[in-house]
Amino acid sequence: MNVALRKLLVSSCIAPAIAVGASAAAGADNEVTISHYFTGELGLKILQENVAKFEADTGYTLKDSPIGHEDFKTDILVRAAGGGLPDVFSYWAGARTQFVADSGGLSPIGDMWAREGLDDVVAKAVADSATMYNGERYLVPFNYHYAGMFYNKQVLADAGVMELPTDWDGFLALCETLKSNGVAPIALGSKFRWPAQFWFDYLLLRTAGPEYRAALMDGSAAYDDAEVKEAMEIWRGLVENGYFLPNSNADTWTDASDKVARGDAAMTLMGTWITGYWNGLGLEPGVDYDYFPFPTMREGVANSVVGPIDGLVISSNVQNREGAEAFLAYMMSNADVQSHWTSNYGALSANVNVDSSVYNDVMQRVVGTVAEADTFAFNYDLATPPPVAEVGLSMFQRFMDSPADADAILGDAQVAAAEAFAN
Amino acid sequence: MKSIAEPAEAPGSERPFNPWPAVVFVCLTVLAALFLAPTFGVLMSSIKSKREIAFGQLWTMPTDLFLGNYADVLSNPAVHKYLLNTFLVTAPATAASISLGVLGGYVFAKLPFRGSNLLFLALVSGMFFPPQVILIPLYRLFNSMGLIDTLWPMIIVHTAMGIPICTLLMRNFFATVPNPLRECAIIEGANEWQILVLVALPLSLPALAVLATLQFTWIWNDFLWPLIFTQSDDKRTIMLGLVFMRGQYSVAWGIQGAMSLVASLPTLIVFLFFQRYFIKGMTMGAVKG
Amino acid sequence: MPVAIFSVFVVWPLISSFYYSFTDWNGFDPNYEFVGFENFSKIYKDRLFASAAINTVVWMAAAIVLPTGLGLFLALLIDSRVPGGAVFKSVFYLPICLSAVVVGQVWVWIYQPDWGLLNTTLSYFLSEKFNYAWLAKPESALFSVIAAWSWQQTGLSMVIYLAGLTAIPSDLTEVCELEGSSWWQKVRLVLLPLLAPATVVVIALSVINSLKGFDILFIMTEGGPFNSSDTLAMHMYNESFRKYYMGYGSAIAVVLFLVALTIVWLYFRQLKKVDEIYS
Numbered sequence: 007m008n009v010a011l012r013k014l015l016v017s018s019c020i021a022p023a024i025a026v027g028a029s030a031a032a033g034a035d036n037e038v039t040i041s042h043y044f045t046g047e048l049g050l051k052i053l054q055e056n057v058a059k060f061e062a063d064t065g066y067t068l069k070d071s072p073i074g075h076e077d078f079k080t081d082i083l084v085r086a087a088g089g090g091l092p093d094v095f096s097y098w099a100g101a102r103t104q105f106v107a108d109s110g111g112l113s114p115i116g117d118m119w120a121r122e123g124l125d126d127v128v129a130k131a132v133a134d135s136a137t138m139y140n141g142e143r144y145l146v147p148f149n150y151h152y153a154g155m156f157y158n159k160q161v162l163a164d165a166g167v168m169e170l171p172t173d174w175d176g177f178l179a180l181c182e183t184l185k186s187n188g189v190a191p192i193a194l195g196s197k198f199r200w201p202a203q204f205w206f207d208y209l210l211l212r213t214a215g216p217e218y219r220a221a222l223m224d225g226s227a228a229y230d231d232a233e234v235k236e237a238m239e240i241w242r243g244l245v246e247n248g249y250f251l252p253n254s255n256a257d258t259w260t261d262a263s264d265k266v267a268r269g270d271a272a273m274t275l276m277g278t279w280i281t282g283y284w285n286g287l288g289l290e291p292g293v294d295y296d297y298f299p300f301p302t303m304r305e306g307v308a309n310s311v312v313g314p315i316d317g318l319v320i321s322s323n324v325q326n327r328e329g330a331e332a333f334l335a336y337m338m339s340n341a342d343v344q345s346h347w348t349s350n351y352g353a354l355s356a357n358v359n360v361d362s363s364v365y366n367d368v369m370q371r372v373v374g375t376v377a378e379a380d381t382f383a384f385n386y387d388l389a390t391p392p393p394v395a396e397v398g399l400s401m402f403q404r405f406m407d408s409p410a411d412a413d414a415i416l417g418d419a420q421v422a423a424a425e426a427f428a429n
Numbered sequence: 430m431k432s433i434a435e436p437a438e439a440p441g442s443e444r445p446f447n448p449w450p451a452v453v454f455v456c457l458t459v460l461a462a463l464f465l466a467p468t469f470g471v472l473m474s475s476i477k478s479k480r481e482i483a484f485g486q487l488w489t490m491p492t493d494l495f496l497g498n499y500a501d502v503l504s505n506p507a508v509h510k511y512l513l514n515t516f517l518v519t520a521p522a523t524a525a526s527i528s529l530g531v532l533g534g535y536v537f538a539k540l541p542f543r544g545s546n547l548l549f550l551a552l553v554s555g556m557f558f559p560p561q562v563i564l565i566p567l568y569r570l571f572n573s574m575g576l577i578d579t580l581w582p583m584i585i586v587h588t589a590m591g592i593p594i595c596t597l598l599m600r601n602f603f604a605t606v607p608n609p610l611r612e613c614a615i616i617e618g619a620n621e622w623q624i625l626v627l628v629a630l631p632l633s634l635p636a637l638a639v640l641a642t643l644q645f646t647w648i649w650n651d652f653l654w655p656l657i658f659t660q661s662d663d664k665r666t667i668m669l670g671l672v673f674m675r676g677q678y679s680v681a682w683g684i685q686g687a688m689s690l691v692a693s694l695p696t697l698i699v700f701l702f703f704q705r706y707f708i709k710g711m712t713m714g715a716v717k718g
Numbered sequence: 719m720p721v722a723i724f725s726v727f728v729v730w731p732l733i734s735s736f737y738y739s740f741t742d743w744n745g746f747d748p749n750y751e752f753v754g755f756e757n758f759s760k761i762y763k764d765r766l767f768a769s770a771a772i773n774t775v776v777w778m779a780a781a782i783v784l785p786t787g788l789g790l791f792l793a794l795l796i797d798s799r800v801p802g803g804a805v806f807k808s809v810f811y812l813p814i815c816l817s818a819v820v821v822g823q824v825w826v827w828i829y830q831p832d833w834g835l836l837n838t839t840l841s842y843f844l845s846e847k848f849n850y851a852w853l854a855k856p857e858s859a860l861f862s863v864i865a866a867w868s869w870q871q872t873g874l875s876m877v878i879y880l881a882g883l884t885a886i887p888s889d890l891t892e893v894c895e896l897e898g899s900s901w902w903q904k905v906r907l908v909l910l911p912l913l914a915p916a917t918v919v920v921i922a923l924s925v926i927n928s929l930k931g932f933d934i935l936f937i938m939t940e941g942g943p944f945n946s947s948d949t950l951a952m953h954m955y956n957e958s959f960r961k962y963y964m965g966y967g968s969a970i971a972v973v974l975f976l977v978a979l980t981i982v983w984l985y986f987r988q989l990k991k992v993d994e995i996y997s
Contacts, residue, residue, distance in 0.1 A: 088568035109746030253852035393961035557978030566731035589727035689820035
């Protein structure tokens with residue numbers, strides 16, 4: 007670490023009240039520090055290729071600090087608490103970014119956004135839902151994902167399924183056909199809880215609609231409302247009809263994906279990162295697997311799609327603001343970087359200039375599905391404040407263990423959620 | 430191994446009835462097989478392709494040996510750097526914590542002072558709390574010292590965290606060094622420092638070997654401190670490298686398995702190297718409570 | 719000097735953790751308020767804390783019994799001059815050398831319901847498909863993790879007991895054999911009392927490691943399903959780093975520390991008793 011930066015770090019810690027604008031001295035310094043959770047074989051390598059491009063084009067050097075997904079949560083909190091946040095870090099758009107923004111951990115990027123003309127670059131639906139917090143702009147959407155029903159083509163063909171379901175009756179009929187052919191219709195890997203949230207999200211969004219769901223997410227509706235009960239009742243019907251493979255709480259999302267790939271189950275409700283995973287195992291998109299959107303359930307309910315957005319943000323104790331802004335702008339607006347990153351990572355770009363032909367056949371159609379949707383909703387654990395999300399995620403897991411207790415589980419969840427909101 | 434068992438049974442047949450050695454041997458072999466199963470699983474995961482593991486073929490015998498994971502791990506310059514960093518943290522931290530433990534142990538055992546028992550109790554209770562408790566304060570401390578993203582915080586923290594156990598074991602060991610020996614040395618004009626270095630330490634070599642093995646293994650395998658205190662890849666330790674094989678949306682099982690076996694070699698070598706002293710060390714003092 | 723270093727890098731951070739336990743700090747926000755004993759009264763009402771505390775006690779009890787008992791058993795077998803003793807020693811010690819992350823993952827594969835080693839073996843012997851989901855059921859998750867953890871700990875206990883056994887003068891055991899006492903009598907009446915100091919060390923190390931036992935639990939269940947295998951360390955992690963209740967997390971840490979102090983105190987009383995045996 008060079009001396010100037012170290013001195014700055016020291017001074018910023020002696021006075022931990024976060025000093026914005028202390029970055030003047032760092033102007034001479036070309037180094038930008040970044041911390042992110044894009045690890046594993048896929049993420050790290052592709053990101054570094056793009057970082058190299060950024061360094062070559064702009065002359066900044068990036069000090070990269072990748073940290074595994076789960077450990078990232080600990081690390082970033084410890085660094086925030088210790089006044090040592092990196093200039094730039096990756097974060098999940100939605101309630102988590104809201105939380106950091108509320109706590110004064112982020113620098114607004116509105117000026118940069120306007121200067122770089124990002125309004126013309128970022129898809130409007132994404133920009134509206136993911137980048138503004140408390141009336142200020144804080145985040146650029148580095149990539150996003152979409153959750154849909156991914157299925158094994160061979161299994162459906164073997165069961166004689168010619169047509170994919172678009173409405174709920176069609177979906178139930180599909181499950182019945184598969185079941186009578188001796189294949190479990192649905193795999194779910196809820197061991198680490200979050201994969202179950204997509205079921206809750208879609209069932210609620212398709213029956214009660216996005217407005218009610220938003221109310222539930224911000225605490226103005228309750229988990230023991232009739233709307234939530236109804237959604238859980240439908241879910242319970244699916245489980246009790248034997249449409250889900252047993253022991254979903256024993257499997258991770260990759261276990262469930264493996265079961266679909268093997269043909270032990272026909273489909274799984276999962277985010278588009280599953281395409282990156284399956285392609286890595288040697289499966290052929292559009293040949294071995296495909297997807298269909300979660301079927302509609304009720305007339306007159308807005309068509310929502312669900313998924314997470316990975317964002318890049320600038321911390322409030324940024325040392326090299328100029329460099330950090332340059333990095334965000336470059337990563338967002340450079341269409342080559344966006345194409346290369348998202349198409350290899352199994353994600354989608356919010357950059358309107360990215361030609362969707364860079365994606366494989368399945369992902370190209372996903373782009374269409376997202377474009378047709380009325381609203382883009384964050385998945386549950388990014389839509390509701392973190393302490394509440396903990397309650398809900400455990401609730402889904404408990405439900406998968408004993409679906410018959412759905413009402414009691416919702417009652418308990420409401421008590422715990424109300425407490426978490428009150429805090 | 431069966432052939433070794435035969436002679437063990439032979440003397441049994443001379444006497445009227447002594448099946449013990451054979452029973453014990455069989456019993457141990459079965460237990461050893463059970464104990465090896467998980468390690469065997471790691472080995473299997475390291476020689477299988479990702480697809481095989483994903484398709485539930487982990488526990489079946491491989492049809493052909495796939496060594497690509499080992500090639501990846503061993504040829505990766507980052508892994509060399511990780512191993513070097515881990516060694517650069519583990520060796521000094523092991524040495525420092527033991528040295529300080531020796532000092533502390535000697536004082537508590539031979540030079541008790543007012544309140545020394547209370548102090549000892551406080552020190553030992555330091556072994557028991559989970560380290561997550563002090564993450565944030567320590568991060569602040571090292572950040573204000575400008576030491577974040579160097580190897581120093583890890584060396585320092587492992588040294589500090591190792592002091593209680595080292596002091597405890599060394600105190601118990603020194604307590605067994607006969608007092609007359611020390612008095613003898615004092616009469617001959619030695620000061621406390623000379624007694625420690627010339628009399629007590631040579632006697633305690635075995636205990637030092639015990640501590641060296643334990644501390645080396647624990648520090649080598651830790652990943653919490655490196656996670657918090659390092660930021661750039663060239664400062665990271667092998668356990669972090671291992672953890673980072675787990676991506677947001679995928680885990681490289683095979684490489685993780687191969688890397689973990691490579692990473693466990695140094696600790697195994699240290700164990701085998703010190704094993705002889707280890708047993709003796711426990712014998713001579715550490716265990717005496 | 720050791721005490722000084724220890725104070726700066728361990729005691730001082732601990733004290734600041736005490737300080738945060740009286741605040742509503744969320745970890746990010748530099749502004750926080752003092753809330754007095756509110757966090758502690760919250761602990762009193764926290765259902766998850768209660769179950770995590772029970773699980774921690776269960777884990778500690780298991781830590782005292784399992785690795786200790788199994789380690790002693792193995793040490794006694796190896797000590798009976800069995801051929802290949804050195805090989806066995808290394809085999810049983812090997813687990814400690816492997817990282818908790820990988821150990822946890824392999825045990826997940828062992829417990830895997832459909833093709834895991836355990837259920838495959840059970841199905842073979844029962845000659846019917848056995849697919850119990852060990853880690854997914856609240857009844858068995860904690861115990862399954864403890865079993866995996868014990869596997870890793872046993873080698874440590876064994877080595878310490880082996881050392882203890884070699885310290886026992888061989889004439890004592892020969893006297894037993896001359897008097898024609900059985901193996902069990904020898905173990906119970908002679909070896910066990912003489913191994914008491916070793917037992918104290920083994921139990922202390924097991925309890926320490928059980929209180930810290932976090933990595934393997936995190937990899938295997940993350941405290942799930944639905945918090946049924948949470949320990950206090952895991953609960954503290956959840957509250958501090960997932961719910962961002964840093965103040966409350968610190969309060970849990972304080973309670974954990976007080977529990978640890980009590981254990982150390984009991985441990986010292988035990989040590990004194992052992993000393994009395996010797997003198």
